Amino acid sequence: MNNAPQIGRILGVPLRVHWTVPVLVFLLGYSLGAGTLPDWVPGRSRFVYTAVGVVGALLLVLSLLARELAHAVVARRSGIPVHDITLWALGGVTGAGRPTAPGPAFLVAVSGPLASLVLGGAALGTGAGLNAGPGWAMPAAVMVWLGWANLLLGVFNLLPAAPLDGGRVIQSVMWWHTGNRQRAEAAAGRGGQIIGVLLMALGWVAVLRGALGGLWLVCLGFFIVVMGKAERQQAALSTALNGLRAADAMSSPVETAPDWATVRQFVDGPASATRHMTLPLLDFEGRPTGLLHLPLLSRIPAAQWETLRLRDAATPLARCATCAPDDLLADAVGRLRPRHGGHILVVDGRHLTGIVTAHDVMRLAQSRRLREDRES
Numbered sequence: 001m002n003n004a005p006q007i008g009r010i011l012g013v014p015l016r017v018h019w020t021v022p023v024l025v026f027l028l029g030y031s032l033g034a035g036t037l038p039d040w041v042p043g044r045s046r047f048v049y050t051a052v053g054v055v056g057a058l059l060l061v062l063s064l065l066a067r068e069l070a071h072a073v074v075a076r077r078s079g080i081p082v083h084d085i086t087l088w089a090l091g092g093v094t095g096a097g098r099p100t101a102p103g104p105a106f107l108v109a110v111s112g113p114l115a116s117l118v119l120g121g122a123a124l125g126t127g128a129g130l131n132a133g134p135g136w137a138m139p140a141a142v143m144v145w146l147g148w149a150n151l152l153l154g155v156f157n158l159l160p161a162a163p164l165d166g167g168r169v170i171q172s173v174m175w176w177h178t179g180n181r182q183r184a185e186a187a188a189g190r191g192g193q194i195i196g197v198l199l200m201a202l203g204w205v206a207v208l209r210g211a212l213g214g215l216w217l218v219c220l221g222f223f224i225v226v227m228g229k230a231e232r233q234q235a236a237l238s239t240a241l242n243g244l245r246a247a248d249a250m251s252s253p254v255e256t257a258p259d260w261a262t263v264r265q266f267v268d269g270p271a272s273a274t275r276h277m278t279l280p281l282l283d284f285e286g287r288p289t290g291l292l293h294l295p296l297l298s299r300i301p302a303a304q305w306e307t308l309r310l311r312d313a314a315t316p317l318a319r320c321a322t323c324a325p326d327d328l329l330a331d332a333v334g335r336l337r338p339r340h341g342g343h344i345l346v347v348d349g350r351h352l353t354g355i356v357t358a359h360d361v362m363r364l365a366q367s368r369r370l371r372e373d374r375e376s
Contacts, residue, residue, distance in 0.1 A: 004086050010065070013072050013082050020089035021061065028057035032145060040141045048138070056142040061087065063119050063150050068092040070115035071108055078104035090223055091153075098334040102176035109168030113154045120150030161195035162188035163227040182242070185235035192228025196221045238330045240365035246332050247325040249364045250346045250354030256280045259289045259311035263297055266310055271297075278343055280352055281314050288345055288352040290314035322347050325354070333361055 033053025099105035124147030131140035174184035199221030206214025259281035342358035
């Protein structure tokens with residue numbers, strides 16, 4: 001999902017669509033048009049079944065988007081930054097910052113399943129209303145299918161397994177009850193791994209009995225196991241970084257490059273002496289403007305090297321992970337997104353004071369664990 005292209009914005013939030021979404025639409029549309037609709041509303045042509053099946057699949061994708069929008073809206077109202085929404089074959093993911101209190105965490109988590117349940121109820125009601133009128137049997141069948149699909153999604157997402165919404169709900173409740181966020185995250189991640197294994201087992205049993213739809217459960221279970229493990233690792237890292245500030249991990253002084261230089265000037269000059277693959281860029285006044293990833297320069301046609309400025313080839317500051325020197329390191333790490341490349345710019349006011357890399361964070365966490373083990 002890390003490389004899903006952005007296709008636009010919705011409510012100001014970048015919307016990304018993974019390549020698996022068209023595959024999902026095809027599979028759902030085929031299943032609906034080839035099996036469900038002919039059984040529910042017989043006597044129509046294959047073209048009608050196929051077309052209506054695709055429409056139903058698209059409506060379900062829009063339902064997934066509505067659920068993620070519910071997460072995003074509640075997160076924003078709770079003061080949590082929202083980075084993007086990504087749709088993919090197994091649902092959607094809302095990229096947002098880490099909640100600072102259990103209350104907002106609970107509200108964000110529960111908003112998704114509630115949205116699915118409301119959409120499911122509305123679709124079922126619409127289907128019942130359409131079915132009461134003559135000539136509306138096909139649209140009514142699609143709405144009923146859509147309603148049950150959303151209800152199933154809402155209930156499924158309430159399973160107490162991170163990263164499902166139910167796992168987030170349990171996590172927020174444990175956080176509120178114990179006051180220990182890391183312990184709650186670890187418990188939710190462990191629950192996710194257990195339930196993920198159970199789903200995989202149920203899926204394989206279904207496949208062995210001839211139900212190929214069990215492969216969806218296998219994929220879902222595998223995804224939940226992987227993400228549950230990631231939750232536990234994140235909890236362990238947060239524990240190791242507890243109380244540390246960004247200034248404790250940052251490298252300073254920082255090797256930089258002028259953003260006004262052309263690619264040719266940089267390649268023929270400073271590039272040969274640099275020891276890093278990623279460099280912050282500074283403008284004439286010494287303010288950071290972005291991050292330059294040197295390997296990307298090789299993709300630029302040589303004909304553009306004379307005129308293209310480094311700032312035009314770099315990741316702009318607005319898309320970089322930034323923090324202040326006094327920010328908690330765990331919170332700063334939580335802002336990292338895959339496209340940031342594992343780098344956090346430490347900015348004091350309008351000036352760059354240091355940079356934190358994934359290597360810096362892991363080195364500091366490991367050093368702290370070793371020191372605590374020696375003292376215990």
